[in-house]
Amino acid sequence: MTARILDGKAIAAEIRGETAQQTADWVAKGGKQPCLAAVLVGSDPASEVYVRNKQRACERAGIDSQLHRLDASTSQAELIAVVERLNNDPHVDGILVQLPLPAGLDEREILDVVDPMKDVDAFSPENVGLLVQGRPRFLPCTPHGVVQLLKRCQIPVPGKHVVVIGRSDIVGKPMALLLAARDGTCGPEAANATVTIAHSQSDDLEGIVRSGDIIVAAVGRPEMVRGSWLKPGAVVIDVGINRVGDRLVGDVHFEEASAVASAITPVPGGVGPLTIAMLLQNTLMAAKLKTGKA
Numbered sequence: 428m429t430a431r432i433l434d435g436k437a438i439a440a441e442i443r444g445e446t447a448q449q450t451a452d453w454v455a456k457g458g459k460q461p462c463l464a465a466v467l468v469g470s471d472p473a474s475e476v477y478v479r480n481k482q483r484a485c486e487r488a489g490i491d492s493q494l495h496r497l498d499a500s501t502s503q504a505e506l507i508a509v510v511e512r513l514n515n516d517p518h519v520d521g522i523l524v525q526l527p528l529p530a531g532l533d534e535r536e537i538l539d540v541v542d543p544m545k546d547v548d549a550f551s552p553e554n555v556g557l558l559v560q561g562r563p564r565f566l567p568c569t570p571h572g573v574v575q576l577l578k579r580c581q582i583p584v585p586g587k588h589v590v591v592i593g594r595s596d597i598v599g600k601p602m603a604l605l606l607a608a609r610d611g612t613c614g615p616e617a618a619n620a621t622v623t624i625a626h627s628q629s630d631d632l633e634g635i636v637r638s639g640d641i642i643v644a645a646v647g648r649p650e651m652v653r654g655s656w657l658k659p660g661a662v663v664i665d666v667g668i669n670r671v672g673d674r675l676v677g678d679v680h681f682e683e684a685s686a687v688a689s690a691i692t693p694v695p696g697g698v699g700p701l702t703i704a705m706l707l708q709n710t711l712m713a714a715k716l717k718t719g720k721a
């Protein structure tokens with residue numbers, strides 16, 4: 428079997444195009460041009476790329492963007508002050524603090540300060556709570572991107588056994604919630620899947636993965652999931668982005684998995700670009716929510 432390649436880059440471009448149209452329609456009807464403020468602390472090369480790509484995507488979608496660059500030596504109090512200033516700035520609709528933060532800064536405390544109405548990453552306790560309760564305000568970008576990818580590639584999800592490998596706050600946990608959501612919850616994104624969350628400490632991880640119809644790998648270990656772990660015909664969604672020398676690889680061994688799976692996302696060009704596409708959607712949503720017209 429040679430797996431079908433799920434082209435996340437193309438789907439992200441399609442979604443960005445839709446957001447650009449929706450933004451233009453919103454502004455034409457007198458809505459305020461949405462504005463996204465990104466906060467980048469330090470100069471991690473990957474974060475620099477992601478933030479630049481976010482700004483470029485905003486520009487192309489007709490969304491205003493700001494970049495607040497802070498030195499790696501910025502203190503917790505200084506960073507909190509920047510976020511609070513953005514919370515209180517009426518021009519700013521969406522705020523994101525690019526992760527990871529440099530060592531010494533308390534990520535959780537910073538994310539807790541972001542105004543939940545501007546929290547377009549959906550990382551704040553209020554927005555996570557709303558998602559858990561099945562009435563999300565913003566959908567978390569990467570998990571929402573995965574659901575869009577499955578939907579737009581017409582991969583059947585209801586009733587399927589999805590194994591999510593990884594339990595991070597950014598991907599694993601919200602991914603499982605979105606995929607397990609019942610109709611009428613989590614908006615049209617409800618997927619009605621049967622979900623298992625597995626992780627590096629799971630007993631018989633291979634056996635668990637082999638029981639999955641769909642695998643979402645978000646564990647952060649280069650090429651950890653081998654082809655021999657997969658059920659023949661499984662769908663493989665690789666959320667991992669790992670730099671190995673000068674190569675970018677996912678959490679799944681792509682060549683091996685492609686020989687067993689029915690469909691697979693590549694790295695790069697799979698899930699990554701969808702994260703930014705869904706961020707734009709949330710930013711437009713934040714601008715609309717401010718007026719009560721979302």
Ligand SMILES: Nc1nc2c(c(=O)[nH]1)N[C@@H](CN(C=O)c1ccc(C(=O)N[C@@H](CCC(=O)O)C(=O)O)cc1)CN2
Pocket residue numbers: 473476477523524525526527548568569668675694695696697698699700701702703
């Ligand atoms: N505040 C946030 N921080 C982080 C998030 C996030 O959603 N919010 N996610 C990741 C980084 N990230 C966005 O911020 C992100 C990662 C990867 C991509 C992407 O398009 N990747 C490309 C490869 C690009 C490359 O060469 O590195 C791909 O997979 O094709 C976009 C966004 C952690 N931090």
